[in-house]
Structures are given as C-alpha cells and as structure tokens.
Amino acid sequence: VTEAGFGDRLASLVAERSSQIVLGLDPDPARLWPRALEHAGGGDGGPAERAARAVQEHCRLAIEAAGEHCVAIKPQVACFERLGAPGWAALAATVRSAQDHGLLVIADAKRGDIDVSAQAYAEAFFAGTESPFGRVPGLGVDALTVNPLLGVDSLLPLVAAARERGGGLFVLVRTSNRGAGDVQELELGDGSTVSDRIARIVSELGAAGVGPAGLADIGAVQSMPRTILLLPGVGAQGGRVEDLAAAFAPGPAGGLISVSRGIVYAFEHRGGFPEAAAAREASRLRELAWSIAT
Amino acid sequence: VTEAGFGDRLASLVAERSSQIVLGLDPDPARLWPRALEHAGGGDGGPAERAARAVQEHCRLAIEAAGEHCVAIKPQVACFERLGAPGWAALAATVRSAQDHGLLVIADAKRGDIDVSAQAYAEAFFAGTESPFGRVPGLGVDALTVNPLLGVDSLLPLVAAARERGGGLFVLVRTSNRGAGDVQELELGDGSTVSDRIARIVSELGAAGVGPAGLADIGAVQSMPRTILLLPGVGAQGGRVEDLAAAFAPGPAGGLISVSRGIVYAFEHRGGFPEAAAAREASRLRELAWSIAT
16 A cells, blocks of 8 residues: 555655656557667567567667656557557556656556446556456556546546555646647636636545645646646657746646657657667756756 | 448448347456356466456357347447456457457447547557558457547547548547536537537538448437437446437437446346346347337
C-alpha cells in the first residue's frame, strides 16, 4: 500500500530530480532506433512478435538514455495496441523498465466507459482482476489519461482505483488539436464552455485527493489551481517550453511537460547517436523548464 | 477489398437473418460458463493465461450457442484488456470465432485520440501496421465505438480506415448512464445540447458513406435519420425491446439491439444449461424485435 497520494509523490520526485519533463513514448515500428531493430532482427516469431520486441527495446533504450532527466514516461497505448498481444506485452515491459529507473508511468490511453466497463479499465491499468485461477495483475501504472464525456459516474471507478494505490488521473479538459473546438469549446447558455464545465468536474473530483504538497491527484490539460497540468506537444507539435510559465503557478510540480519526438528523434536534427542526442535534449529541456518554474 | 459499405452489409445481414440482435460479450472471469472453466482448468500458464483461455472459450461457446440468432457480437474491450497480453489474444480469437459464424464484430472500445494516435488506433482495430518485419495485421473488426470529445479531426483517421474496408463506426452521442447529463446534456447558447451537436457531426461524417440501403456507415446511440442506432442495455440494464420501435424508422437495420448479460446469464433466471438458455433467449429477443421492426 502506497500511503502518499499522487500529487505528493509527483511533487517529491520533481523536487528530487529538478525536472518536470515527461518522456513521451509513441513508438512507430517504421522509425525505431537502429540498435532496437538489430536487437529484434534475429529472433523468432512473426511480424507482430518481432516488431513488438523491437518496440520494447526502443523504449528501453530511450528510458535508459533520457530517463535520468525526466520524472515520468507517457506511453501512448495506441502504439502498443496496434501490435496486438505482443504489443501489450511490450507495454507491460516498458512500464516495468520505467519504474525500475525510478520514473512514474502515465499511460496515455484516454479511456472512458460506464459502470462495469469503467471498473474493468481500472482493473486493467491499476488494480488487477480476481479470477478463479488467481489474481491477474494490472499494468500497475501510476496515472492514466481519461475521457470525461460520459460524466462523473464513469470516472469514479478510475478515481477510486488510482487513489487506492497513490496513483492519479489526467482528465481531458482542453486539447490542442484543430478539432478541439468542435465539442470542447462549445459555448453554454451561461457563457462558459464545455471545457470550463469539465474543469469544474476535475476540480471537484480532485478535492479529496489534495495532499500536503497542495496538488490534487486528478490532473488536467488546462491550467487550474491545485491541479497538475499535463502539457503535451512540446517539440514536434510546435509548443514551446518558454510559453508554459503560467502552468507552474501552483508550484514546480504543477506542470508536467511531455516531449516525445522532440527527445526521441533529436538526433535527426542535432546529429550524433540517438541515445546521446536524446540525453542531451532531455537535459536541455529539463534545465530550461526548471529555470522558468522556479 | 470489400466493395459494399457498412450500412449495406449490415442491412443485408439483418434481412438475411431476420435479426437485429447484437450479442454483447463482457466476460467477467468470476462469472464464466462452467464448461469454459473446465476447458481452461488443466492447462499451463499463470493466472492471466488461464483466465484468458477460459474467457476465450466462454465467448466461443456463447457465439456457438446464440450466434445464429444474432447479426453481430459486441465485445467489451476493457474486459479483455484487463487480462493483459493473453487477454488481447483472447479478443483476437473471439473476433475470428464470430466472423467464422458469419457475424459482424463491433469492438466496444470507445477510443478517441488525436493525430498519429488516432491513426494508431485505426491500425490496431482495422487496417494493421507496416513494420520492418512485415505487415502486422489489425484486429480486423467490422466496426468500432468511438468517443468524439476531441472533435472531427480526431475521428477522420478512424472513418477512413473503417470505410476503406467496408467497416463502420458507432459514435457516442447520448449514453444512458446516470452521469450522461454532466457533459452530453449541457445546454448550449442556442438551446440545443452537446449531444445535438455531436449528432450533427455524426450525420455529416456519415453522409459520404450512405449506400443503396439508405444507411450511413457512421452510427450513433441516438435516433437519427439514415443513422444506424446501437442500443445498449437491454436486459440487465433494464431497457425493454418494446420501447425501441422508433429506432426502426429508417428500416429494420436502423436499430441494433445489444444484449449481453440478458443472453449470457439467461440460465440464472430461466434455468437449464447456459448454452440452451442463451439460444432460447436470443431467439426470443430476435422474434420480439423483428415483430416491432417490420
């Protein structure tokens, strides 16, 4: 049983590592690091098994290279799921690898469902499942991204499962894609937006999970008091670390900065081996963010 | 390459089988049919492998028993995902088993993500993925439930991948859970609701996918012209087939009726072996729905 809540665990780790950087892992089988491909090339199995082995090795190498400059990884679950059962095994191995390096794991799965199905997702990512053959462990991640369209009751089983083990959720509040306005930014009768209403839900859900560090265990993608902000899209998607100062208002752990391709493919722009370029870029971003946040 | 679109494929199958019944498969390892447990009891592997084998057999038996009265299965992906990699393998086997019985497969995954991640989900469920080791096949389902909170651009890769293979999507428009009002039923400035706006998006996305049968390949959970309606919750969740007449306005394939526990656990209320009770209940519901629809 973990006694500290997610907000406190994150705040401690951010302080200890002087970092808000989250290593995003969106492995594309067509763009893996050369050493990962070599590793998978000689083994048994069909395309799915070999591609999943290469993806797993790619993620392990990226964690080994850049992990010391980061506080967490954020694996994009879709990228593993497309490799079927071997892909899911590679995801589980990547979770373990990150945790072995002292990193938190934020599974970017954007799940959302009702009732017993929400409970099943909670079991998949956090708690595990009882079966007549013994307990089946969950992925054991520290946090999960979730979709709130189905309402508060759809989130409650996930909140409970995360909180039970000192984990957290990141709720989609306002995303940065072109189509975000189609639903999230619709204006309500009182002049507020759908995202404003979701932000309020996040705040209410997180209120019971605020620890001594002053941060709730239910985070969001929009700047809110006490709420940890997960900021995707720095690097390849054009976001700039310098623009993020407002996010750190609640403290240095109030904003997490997720960088995927900007670190993993740094060698394409900056030269050198992938491992060394990733480490350098993660270190550079860490220092830059830290100088803004403190 | 499949030439007919999803609406036409579904309309043909509904007419051929005189059925709108979708067999929902939400396997709970603690409530599997006895024959499935026996099957998995003697084999190798840890709890995850054995539980997944039992789940796979449970689904196979349910399809064998009730499938002839149905047009599709709707596996709840969360229930497989909680068993890890072996669970994902059981899902793939369940998809094949249904398709071998001439049934369509509607993966109930409620996925939604942006950009390359939406594309990765499209690859996972429909198209498959290119890798340096050869093509990794997708699950090959016929349709997928999706979450529209991230907007139209987040749905486009899934629409394209589905349409390419004569598949479809079911977009969450208005769900039946208690918390549906928290976001979906928020009232906009013009007096309409978030769900109304999503319904319009569904209609627009489906317009290019309407075939000779007059049904679009992008479905919804709310009654709309030309739009196939996926109606969950009959049986265990208290819905009644008799209340659904309006759904069939666009034709007998305009409404699909998903029944999970009502069929799979019919033996608990109606007695007899699980297989026989499931077949009887599926047959009864088929006749009842058909009499309302035609």
